[in-house]
């Protein structure tokens with residue numbers, strides 16, 4: 603056990619809000635931070651690697667893991683399952699490593715309940731049209747999936763009031779700097 607416990611940082615946003623991009627900048631400049639690798643039942647996108655982007659598993663595997671209590675939190679997002687493996691997070695906390703959880707709003711609520719001291723950040727797009735343009739520009743979703751993600755985004759945005767901080771992703775590097783400031787400022791607080 604380390605002198606200090608690792609801290610949890612939750613980062614959420616609607617799909618296309620820029621989590622991946624902003625977190626990429628954060629991880630480039632904060633090498634001591636760990637990034638939690640989630641499990642999901644969705645299919646890998648081009649360039650995504652098992653064990654790096656996600657653990658890509660089947661619905662049956664997911665359900666078994668969920669039942670055995672292997673997830674810190676888990677949620678159904680549109681028609682796929684996503685969950686945070688619990689034991690790596692327990693290890694980070696025990697060994698004093700701060701860890702980022704990039705998760706959607708239902709899972710974030712579960713983590714906030716278990717760890718009220720976790721610091722939460724909700725990334726918002728400058729406006730809905732920009733969100734749609736960015737999500738379309740990424741070219742990873744079919745038209746149906748894109749529409750479902752944008753519909754879900756409207757209700758997800760209402761959840762931002764439950765987060766400690768709201769950061770606008772106007773410029774991704776600037777947003778990353780704002781979040782790093784939040785992370786570094788909180789060092790003395792928890």
Ligand code: ADP
Pocket residue numbers: 615616617618619620621622623624736737739740771772773774775
């Ligand atoms: P998320 O991980 O939240 O789904 P991404 O990081 O994949 O979002 O961002 C969605 C798309 O928007 C990507 O193609 C990304 O390159 C682009 N993007 C993200 N942030 C910005 C920004 N500040 N300005 C312009 N484009 C951005």
Ligand code: 5GP
Pocket residue numbers: 614615616617621640641644675676677679684685686687704705706707708709710
């Ligand atoms: P995507 O399919 O775009 O990678 O992710 C869809 C949504 O699921 C995003 O909002 C992303 O943050 C969220 N997500 C990714 N991993 C997890 C997880 O482990 N748990 C929860 N609850 N959401 C996750």
